[in-house]
Amino acid sequence: MSQLKISATIITFNEAQKIAACIDSVSDLVEEVVVVDSGSTDDTIEIARSKGARVLRHPFEGYVQQKNFAAKQATHSIILSIDADEQISPELSDSIRQVRDTWAADAYMMNRRNNYCGQWIKYSGWYPDRQLRLYDRRQAQWAGGSVHERVQLNDTGKIELLKGDLLHYTIDSREQHLAQIERFSALAAADLYAKGIQASVFRIYVKPIGKFLYNFFVRRGFLDGAAGYQICKNSAWSRHLRYKKLAELWRTEDES
Numbered sequence: 501m502s503q504l505k506i507s508a509t510i511i512t513f514n515e516a517q518k519i520a521a522c523i524d525s526v527s528d529l530v531e532e533v534v535v536v537d538s539g540s541t542d543d544t545i546e547i548a549r550s551k552g553a554r555v556l557r558h559p560f561e562g563y564v565q566q567k568n569f570a571a572k573q574a575t576h577s578i579i580l581s582i583d584a585d586e587q588i589s590p591e592l593s594d595s596i597r598q599v600r601d602t603w604a605a606d607a608y609m610m611n612r613r614n615n616y617c618g619q620w621i622k623y624s625g626w627y628p629d630r631q632l633r634l635y636d637r638r639q640a641q642w643a644g645g646s647v648h649e650r651v652q653l654n655d656t657g658k659i660e661l662l663k664g665d666l667l668h669y670t671i672d673s674r675e676q677h678l679a680q681i682e683r684f685s686a687l688a689a690a691d692l693y694a695k696g697i698q699a700s701v702f703r704i705y706v707k708p709i710g711k712f713l714y715n716f717f718v719r720r721g722f723l724d725g726a727a728g729y730q731i732c733k734n735s736a737w738s739r740h741l742r743y744k745k746l747a748e749l750w751r752t753e754d755e756s
Contacts, residue, residue, distance in 0.1 A: 586667060624720075660725075
């Protein structure tokens with residue numbers, strides 16, 4: 501079997517600080533890098549092009565739609581989907597090189613290691629954080645709601661786990677984390693509302709407490725120190741905010 505050719509796809513919006521390192525981490529693994537930008541006002545596009553990426557502009561319609569669009573623009577059917585704030589670790593790079601020669605599954609997952617304010621998180625529900633990112637676009641596509649999109653196989657297929665980590669430089673400051681929660685909770689609430697799911701006192705107040713206790717004690721977030729406490733607390737706050745905003749959507753409908 502001849503070696504498979506891979507296209508890396510990246511969607512961007514104002515990622516000038518991180519896009520170069522992201523592209524550098526995959527450039528030796530793939531035949532092309534396709535960047536789909538949704539209107540960056542910084543130097544993202546210029547930097548990506550200087551790194552040899554093919555850059556396309558496309559209005560943002562949602563994470564699922566944007567990533568599926570990127571996959572369709574690729575020259576090759578084997579897709580390595582990576583976010584602009586992620587990098588391929590050396591061990592994961594070696595694993596991907598191996599499967600290029602011995603492609604034996606329908607898709608491949610990888611563990612994602614998240615970096616929070618400069619610290620690698622080992623617990624708190626943030627590791628191994630498995631992601632399916634290497635796939636054949638003829639057999640799979642992105643699916644899901646406005647938040648937590650995922651690659652979904654067309655049929656039941658074989659998925660294997662690669663060795664090595666996908667390095668995710670996710671949060672640079674606590675202020676950024678809270679702003680992200682504010683944005684994503686609104687999207688999640690809209691998805692729940694569209695599905696007809698109701699908010700309740702249990703979901704607004706009890707479930708967030710349970711979320712914190714589970715992540716901090718069962719998932720051993722306390723072993724991540726102060727960062728673990730902050731992550732577990734913010735995860736609970738995100739759960740609370742999601743259902744609080746959902747309640748507001750239903751209240752607005754009742755008033756109208």
